[in-house]
Amino acid sequence: MFSFAADIDGTNERKIVSRPRPNRISANQFSPDGRSIVFASGQSNNGVGDFQLFQTDLFAGDERVITSRGFFNIKSIVWLPAGDELLFVAMEALDRNAKIWQLSPKTRSAKPLTNDTDNYGAISLDNKTSRMVATQVTNSFRLSRTIGGQTTELVAARAFGFFPNGDIVYQADDSNIWSINGQGGSQSQLTSDPASDIFPRVSPDGKFIYFSSNRSGSNHLWRMNSDGTDQIQLTQNEGGQPSFVSPDGKWVYYVSAFRFNLWRVASEGGEEMLVNERKIVEPALSPNGELVAYFFKDKKWQIGILDIRNNRQIKVLDYAEGKSRPVKLTWSVDGRSINYVSFVNARNSLWHQSFDESKPNFLADLGEKEITDFSLSPDGVGFASIGGKWVYDAVLIEGLR
Structure with a gap:
């Protein structure tokens, strides 16, 4: 620059x-x-x-x-x-x-x-x-749950993840991590460190929560039990933001904070391994743990499908609104399609892309609030999202001298 x-x-x-x-x-x-x-x-x-x-x-x-x-x-x-x-x-x-x-x-x-x-x-x-x-x-960002067309606001939040049973772990405005049940009750604070604890992700068995924290000076991956106990640092060199956990719970995949490519580390910690060189955004793992879908940009935004068993890109999909800003991507429960949110002309749209079709299908208008996170429910019924706005006010401060 x-x-x-x-x-x-x-x-x-x-x-x-x-x-x-x-x-x-x-x-x-x-x-x-x-x-x-x-x-x-x-x-x-x-x-x-x-x-x-x-x-x-x-x-x-x-x-x-x-x-x-x-x-x-x-x-x-x-x-x-x-x-x-x-x-x-x-x-x-x-x-x-x-x-x-x-x-x-x-x-x-x-x-x-x-x-x-x-x-x-x-x-x-x-x-x-x-x-x-x-x-x-x-700001007015809040976590909401939508089932059967009915949306319920739950709590102020900036990022979240689902437990297998539908409970939710989320990053609060103060960059601490909390959990609630699927209806917004039974709120419990899991971290209370002065540093920033952000981007929580849950293991497939629901026993562990992985998150990013700068407690050691820069953002690295950490792990804790689902009740917030036994918090340990997993990465030491190439830190970043956790994206997903392998179905067997052995590997945590994350995006590098500096290089924006995909890495992995054992769930117990250890050697940090580069998975793919490409710069990617919002990678998501298929239910069978074999494929990763992600946004990437050459001349325009597109969606790539990577087979992580052999590190081979097997498919490139048209992004519904290639000039818009991609927000979030998630797989269907059966692993045969993906859903994603795009933001264009100050509105959010929900799209569905089946691998059997060449073009995506428009599902819903999600309104003008800025959406920062989105995920289907573990049972495939409904979804949760975080949306809100930034509000700017001018204030006069007197008596400076």
């Missing part, structure tokens, strides 16, 4: 900053004297607090780090008029509220200006720096 600067008339364009992937450059701001640029750079893929603020001298070309600690993400930067301090918005960890911070570049000392429960986005100061306008960000 690159950042460029140019004179006000568009001439003298030049590259001032470059970062290799998966690092990215987010917020940036000229200093009040116009001699330097402060920018945020880092990556959030593996859960490490990798984002920092950097200052680049536009004339000398020198670059230096001006924060003494890392952040999960940095969103907005505003200089104070004197040029000796600045404000920025940053998250300390995944799914933690973004705070407004104050920083002195000379001392590299940053302190939070806000310690409330609000989640902030962009910020802007008036000329006297006595008032600030800030964006507050909230």
